[in-house]
Amino acid sequence: MSNEKYYVPHGTYWPIIGSIGISTLFIGFANQMHDVSWGWPVMVLGFAIIAFMMFGWLGTVVAESVGGMYNSQVDKSFRWGMSWFIFSEVMFFAAFFGALLYARVLSVPWLGGEYNNIYTPELWEGFKSTWPLLSTPGEIGQNGTTFSTNFKLVDTWGLPALNTGLLLTSGVTLTYAHHALRAGHRNALMAWMIATIALGVVFLGFQITEYGHAYHDGLKLTSGIYGSTFYLLTGFHGFHVTIGVIMLTVILYRIQKGHFNLENHFAFEGVAWYWHFVDVVWLGLFIFVYWI
Amino acid sequence: MSLFVIVILALIFGFLGSAVIGLLRGGKEGSDRMFKALRMRIILSVLLFAFLLFAGYVGWIEPNGFNLLPTQ
Numbered sequence: 001m002s003n004e005k006y007y008v009p010h011g012t013y014w015p016i017i018g019s020i021g022i023s024t025l026f027i028g029f030a031n032q033m034h035d036v037s038w039g040w041p042v043m044v045l046g047f048a049i050i051a052f053m054m055f056g057w058l059g060t061v062v063a064e065s066v067g068g069m070y071n072s073q074v075d076k077s078f079r080w081g082m083s084w085f086i087f088s089e090v091m092f093f094a095a096f097f098g099a100l101l102y103a104r105v106l107s108v109p110w111l112g113g114e115y116n117n118i119y120t121p122e123l124w125e126g127f128k129s130t131w132p133l134l135s136t137p138g139e140i141g142q143n144g145t146t147f148s149t150n151f152k153l154v155d156t157w158g159l160p161a162l163n164t165g166l167l168l169t170s171g172v173t174l175t176y177a178h179h180a181l182r183a184g185h186r187n188a189l190m191a192w193m194i195a196t197i198a199l200g201v202v203f204l205g206f207q208i209t210e211y212g213h214a215y216h217d218g219l220k221l222t223s224g225i226y227g228s229t230f231y232l233l234t235g236f237h238g239f240h241v242t243i244g245v246i247m248l249t250v251i252l253y254r255i256q257k258g259h260f261n262l263e264n265h266f267a268f269e270g271v272a273w274y275w276h277f278v279d280v281v282w283l284g285l286f287i288f289v290y291w292i
Numbered sequence: 293m294s295l296f297v298i299v300i301l302a303l304i305f306g307f308l309g310s311a312v313i314g315l316l317r318g319g320k321e322g323s324d325r326m327f328k329a330l331r332m333r334i335i336l337s338v339l340l341f342a343f344l345l346f347a348g349y350v351g352w353i354e355p356n357g358f359n360l361l362p363t364q
Contacts, residue, residue, distance in 0.1 A: 075318060083316045161345065168341055171334040178327055269315055269326060276311070276330050280304055283337055287301060291344060291355055292294045 006073045007064070014057040021049030058250075062267075066259055075266065082270045086277070089240075093281050096236065100229045100288065108133050108225065132226035134219070159210045163203055164286045167241075170199035171279045174248075178272055184262055186255070193252045196275070200245040207238050233285055240278045247271045293353050300340045307333035 025046025032039025064070065109115065112129025177192035214230075221231045251271050254260065260268055307329045314326030347353040 079316050079318055083312055086312055157345075157348075164341055168334070168338055171337060175331055175334050178330065182323070182327060263320075266318070269323070272330065273308075273311055273315055273326070276333060277308060280301075280308060280333065280337065283304070283341065284301060286341075287297060287344070291348070291353065292297065 005071075007069050007071065012057075012060070014053055014060070017049065018053040018057070021046055021053050024049055062254065062259070078266055078270075082266075082273075086273065089274075089277065093233075093236075093284075096229065096233050097284065097288065100233065103133075103225045103229060104131050132224075132230075134224040134226050136222075136224055159206055159213075160286060160290050163206050163210070164282060166199050166203045166206070167279050167282050170196045170203070171276060173199065174272055174275055178268070181255075181260065181265055181268060182262065190252065190255055193248065193255065197245055197248050197252065200241055200248065200275075204238065204241055204245070207234070207241075230289065233289070237278065237281055237285060240281070244271070244275050244278050248275065293347065297340065297344065297353075300336060300343075304333050304336050304340070307336065 023046075025043060028039050028041070028043030028046050030039075032043055108131065109129045111124060111127050114129060173192045173195040177189050177196060180186075180188035180192055211234075219227055219230065221227055223230075248271060251268055254267065311326045311329035311333070314322040314324070314329060316322070317325070344353070348355050
C-alpha cells in the first residue's frame with residue numbers, strides 16, 4: 001500500500017511459459033485421443049509446465065504483495081478479478097447441471113413420448129423413458145435388443161452421504177478458521193486450516209473409491225446420458241476439490257509465513273469462498289443425483 | 293418436499309452471492325458481510341443435509357440412489 005500510483009508489472013516471462021504449457025497440454029491431449037503412444041506423456045508434461053507457471057507467477061505476485069508494491073487500486077483489481085472468476089465458475093457448473101436437468105426432465109421423457117411430442121417416440125422404437133438412462137438409445141435399438149430399465153434401488157447412505165458429511169464438515173472447520181483469522185488467533189487458525197485440508201484429502205480418497213466401485217459395476221463415461229453427465233459433474237467437481245486443497249495448502253503456508261493480518265487477507269477470503277462454492281456444488285450434486 | 297429442498301438450496305446460493313458482494317467491496321464492512329454470509333450458508337447447508345437424512349430415514353422422501361446390477 002506504499003505506492004500512490006497504480007502498480008505496473010515489469011516485463012515477465014510467465015505468460016509465454018503458460019502459452020507453451022497450454023499448447024503442450026492440448027497437443028498431448030489431442031494425440032492421446034487418437035491413441036498416439038506419446039500423447040499421454042506430452043499431456044502430463046503440459047500439465048507440469050502449467051503447474052510450474054502457476055506457482056512461479058503467483059509466487060511473484062505474493063512477493064510483490066508482501067513487498068508493499070500494491071495499493072488500494074490493485075486490491076480493487078484483485079477483487080474484480082476474483083469476482084469474474086467466480087462468475088465463470090458458476091456458469092461452468094450451471095451448464096453441466098443444466099445438461100443433467102435437460103436430459104432428465106425434457107429430452108429423455110420426449111423420446112419416451114411424453115408431453116404430447118408425437119415425433120420423438122418414432123426415433124427409437126420400443127424406447128421407454130427411464131432414469132437413470134445408462135445406454136444410448138440408437139446403439140441398443142440398432143442391435144435389436146431391448147432397453148434395459150431394471151435397476152435395483154439401493155440406499156444413498158453409503159459413500160455419497162459420507163462424502164457429503166465430510167465436505168460439509170470441512171466447510172464448518174474453514175468457517176472456524178475464518179473466525180480465528182478475524183479474531184487474530186493464529187494457532188487456532190492453523191489448526192482449523194489443517195483440519196479443512198485433511199477433510200478435503202479424505203473426500204478425494206473416498207471419491208476415488210466410489211469411482212472404482214461405479215466403474216467396476218459398469219458405469220462408464222459411455223454409459224448413456226447418465227454416465228456422461230455423472231462423470232462430467234463429479235469429475236470436474238473432484239478436479240475443483242483438488243485445486244481447492246492445493247490452494248488451501250498454499251494459504252496455510254502463507255499463514256505460517258505471517259502474510260495476513262486482521263485487515264489484509266484477501267487471498268484467504270478468495271480461497272475460502274472458492275471452497276464454500278465447491279462445497280455447495282457437491283451438496284447440489286448429492287441432492288440432484290442421489291435424492292431428487 | 294422436493295420444492296422445499298430446492299428453495300433451501302437456492303437460499304444457500306443466495307448467501308454465497310451475498311459473500312461475493314462482500315468480497316468485491318472489501319474493507320471492514322465487506323469483510324464482515326462476507327464472513328456472516330458464508331457462516332449462514334454453512335449453517336443452512338448442514339441443516340439441509342441433516343433434514344435430507346432424517347426425511348429419507350422416516351420416509352418423507354425416497355432417495356434416487358441405485359446400483360448398476362440388474363434386478364433379475
